[in-house]
Amino acid sequence: MNSAIDLIVMGGGIAGVSAAMYAKRAGLKAVIFEPGVIGGQLLFMENVDNFPGVAMGTKGRDFALRLEQTLRDFEIKVNREAIREIRLQKNGVEVVGNDSAYAASGLIVATGASFKKLGLNNEERLLGRGVSYCAICDGFFFKNKDVAVVGGGNSAVEEALYLANLCRKVTLIHRKSSLRALDYLQEEIRTLPNVEIIFNSTIKEIKGGDFLEQIVIENVTEGRTQTLRCNGMFIAIGVSPNTELLKNIVSADENGFITTNEEMKTSCDYIWSCGDCRKRPLRQLITAASEGAIAAVSAYKHIKGHYISS
Numbered sequence: 572m573n574s575a576i577d578l579i580v581m582g583g584g585i586a587g588v589s590a591a592m593y594a595k596r597a598g599l600k601a602v603i604f605e606p607g608v609i610g611g612q613l614l615f616m617e618n619v620d621n622f623p624g625v626a627m628g629t630k631g632r633d634f635a636l637r638l639e640q641t642l643r644d645f646e647i648k649v650n651r652e653a654i655r656e657i658r659l660q661k662n663g664v665e666v667v668g669n670d671s672a673y674a675a676s677g678l679i680v681a682t683g684a685s686f687k688k689l690g691l692n693n694e695e696r697l698l699g700r701g702v703s704y705c706a707i708c709d710g711f712f713f714k715n716k717d718v719a720v721v722g723g724g725n726s727a728v729e730e731a732l733y734l735a736n737l738c739r740k741v742t743l744i745h746r747k748s749s750l751r752a753l754d755y756l757q758e759e760i761r762t763l764p765n766v767e768i769i770f771n772s773t774i775k776e777i778k779g780g781d782f783l784e785q786i787v788i789e790n791v792t793e794g795r796t797q798t799l800r801c802n803g804m805f806i807a808i809g810v811s812p813n814t815e816l817l818k819n820i821v822s823a824d825e826n827g828f829i830t831t832n833e834e835m836k837t838s839c840d841y842i843w844s845c846g847d848c849r850k851r852p853l854r855q856l857i858t859a860a861s862e863g864a865i866a867a868v869s870a871y872k873h874i875k876g877h878y879i880s881s
């Protein structure tokens with residue numbers, strides 16, 4: 572077991588990178604655990620247009636590369652294992668990666684969130700074969716084809732706008748009678764001639780052999796169904812937190828988002844949380860970054876205090 576770590580940061584999205592950077596600058600020995608690409612959800616983002624100091628039109632993946640550079644600049648170790656188990660110890664935590672266990676005085680959970688699924692038959696089987704959760708990642712494959720987008724919030728409308736530039740026709744399907752997206756997005760989508768919006772409707776069935784062929788749409792107010800032929804279906808119905816491992820360890824809300832105080836401290840003495848896995852009013856890059864910084868400083872105070880008193 573490796574016990575020479577002050578702080579483990581679980582997740583290498585912007586919240587985790589920011590936490591690790593502040594921890595390192597404070598003098599803590601911090602290690603990030605990240606099995607995927609540094610940057611997390613940044614990889615799904617076309618442009619980063621709302622981060623002060625970052626030029627409009629900066630690609631999400633370029634921003635992600637800069638985060639990786641930050642880790643190199645600060646000589647922060649990245650462990651490429653996914654954390655699979657978290658155990659509370661007398662004076663800290665122990666996490667289990669692929670094969671080994673690692674002990675630390677504190678843990679910052681920055682595991683972000685994943686796309687919500689519809690939970691329908693064929694959704695998993697046709698993933699990457701017509702079904703997608705990310706227009707920026709997969710939209711290109713549907714150039715001049717017909718696609719559907721499911722959802723009515725900002726993400727769904729942004730996906731539909733992006734796809735309308737590429738595809739022959741985009742059908743936006745929303746279960747409510749009006750969109751939830753910001754006004755300017757709604758105005759923009761309504762001006763596009765190749766976008767149709769179907770309200771009060773849900774997806775009842777996904778059909779296809781090797782690839783998606785049709786979806787069955789049900790009007791929830793009238794109970795009638797219609798079949799839509801499409802090559803792609805982009806599901807944009809929100810995200811759920813990656814907090815399964817924390818169940819029964821820290822407090823969370825009814826949707827699994829970790830609850831903390833304003834210093835990002837959870838209900839457990841050795842665990843902090845920041846970013847999209849945490850219950851917060853605004854899930855954006857800038858709030859994730861700032862919460863990472865707060866979590867690290869809060870953890871630093873606790874860990875140093877703990878060292879002094881022991």
Ligand SMILES: Cc1cc2nc3c(=O)[nH]c(=O)nc-3n(C[C@H](O)[C@H](O)[C@H](O)COP(=O)(O)OP(=O)(O)OC[C@H]3O[C@@H](n4cnc5c(N)ncnc54)[C@H](O)[C@@H]3O)c2cc1C
Pocket residue numbers: 581582583584585586587604605606607608609610611612613615616617618619620621652653654655681682683684726813845846847848854855856857859
């Ligand atoms: C399509 C899209 C567009 C967006 N557009 C914008 C925008 O324009 N502006 C904006 O400000 N925000 C935008 N957002 C939101 C923004 O991306 C997020 O709020 C932010 O990236 C959250 O960062 P995070 O570090 O909390 O989580 P994430 O970026 O989700 O990172 C979490 C990381 O934790 C890792 N992880 C998970 N489980 C484990 C484990 N068990 N062990 C180790 N690591 C683990 C994951 O692999 C991941 O890399 C957008 C999001 C999406 C999906």
